[in-house]
Amino acid sequence: MTATANARATAGLAGIVEDLLGRELPIAVECFDGTRTGPPDAPTKLVVRSTDALRRILTAPGELGFGRAYVAGDLDVEGDIYAALELRKHLPTVRLTAAQWGALARLVGTAGVRPLPPPSEEARLGGRRHTKGRDAAAIAHHYDVSNDFYRLVLGPSMTYSCAVWPAPDTTLDQAQAAKYELIARKLDLRPGQRLLDVGCGWGGMAMHAARHHGVEAVGVTVSSRQVEWARRAVAEAGLADRVDIRLQDYREIADGPYDAISSIGMFEHVGAARLDEYFARLYGLLRPGGRLLNHGIARRPGPRARFSRHGFIDRYVFPDGELHEIGSVVSRIQAAGFEVRHVESLREHYERTLRAWVDNLERSWDEAVALVGPGRARVWRLYMAASAVGFGDGGTEVHQALAVRSQEGRSGMPPRPTWDCDALVPGPS
DSSP states (O other): OOHHHHHHHTSHHHHHHHHHHOSOOSSEEEETTSOEESOTTOSEEEEEOSHHHHHHHHHSTTHHHHHHHHHHTSEEEEEOHHHHHGGGGTGGGOOOOHHHHHHHHHHHOGGGGSOOOOOTTSOOOOSSTTSHHHHHHHHHHHHSSOHHHHHHHHOTTOOOSOOOOOSTTOOHHHHHHHHHHHHHHHHTOOTTOEEEEESOTTSHHHHHHHHHHOOEEEEEESOHHHHHHHHHHHHHTTOTTTEEEEEOOGGGOOOOOEEEEEEESOGGGTOGGGHHHHHHHHHHHEEEEEEEEEEEEEEOSSSOOSOOTTSHIIIIIOTTOOOBOHHHHHHHHHHTTOEEEEEEEOHHHHHHHHHHHHHHHHHTHHHHHHHHOHHHHHHHHHHHHHHHHHHHTTSEEEEEEEEEOOBTTBOOOOSSOOOOTTSOSOOOO
């Protein structure tokens, strides 16, 4: 391409993109006005399909505007989405000059200053945060989408939390079984014990514990779709006499004591204002000497305690979700009366888990769109890929905290951990 032709190709919107982000872009950018920039052989192409993409970005600056444009289909990513996410490194330094604002205004016209209605996939919750009713609505927004869709993304295990990968050739299903087995060993589950799984999802932990460790398990969730799936799965597995799946809020459980409690990937929905109540209730449900395993995503130290209410994750993925720094979590657990005995980071394991889910989604993209629509499928692709990057670069963490309800100074715990992390995948029952 000649210098003159190249100048024509990068005029217009692509020229503004170059001004903002630089000429050495990691991806190609193709714009509705016919202009383009970036390497022609790039593995990824960002496609700006219409002026509506600019209107969404201009009227909701930051990640929310870009997220809305992508969910609506006004902005698209063709190819490797992880390469497109590399652009986030440039965005914090982006500041539009008056000339650039004027150029964008000419492209979008006078309507550009008026916001478009957000995509229908955006959450709209009412009422006070972290009441039972609003929590149920927040959970329904994310989890009551389609069990068939989740089966496509998560695979046969139907497990929606960080897996544990013992070896490079471990499969996703094996890694999820390894996670359940690790938790079972930390809790020292034994035949005849009672296990409570808070936020049980589709019943994976409860069924694993009953099948491989002979416990009587109770799983609670406020997602009606999860209960429907889990009860059927329990019956088909022949575990109905040992596993009870309930549509129940953790604040309503009153049939303790339990020998052990697991909470896997539910903690993020509790809310900072209710952490003390949450751990106090779990403490009251455990027998003396019983163990609690709290598995949750954590944030880095700093003042932010929740997803930004103006961010993509809060509006589209986990409304009202709140992340907590692991040190504060340990303190709150111990303030409830527990003794925390072991904390383990699984950050790199979650990156690999999320990439496996993205692979599943992209391999069956047409089926996913048929099940939940293009907007919802786009939400999941973007949030899971971005989350994988976040866990990979250390911006987000995930920990398992093991605690015990000690009795007169006796924990019943071994002086050192005894679970064998090198042989976690259990054999057939």
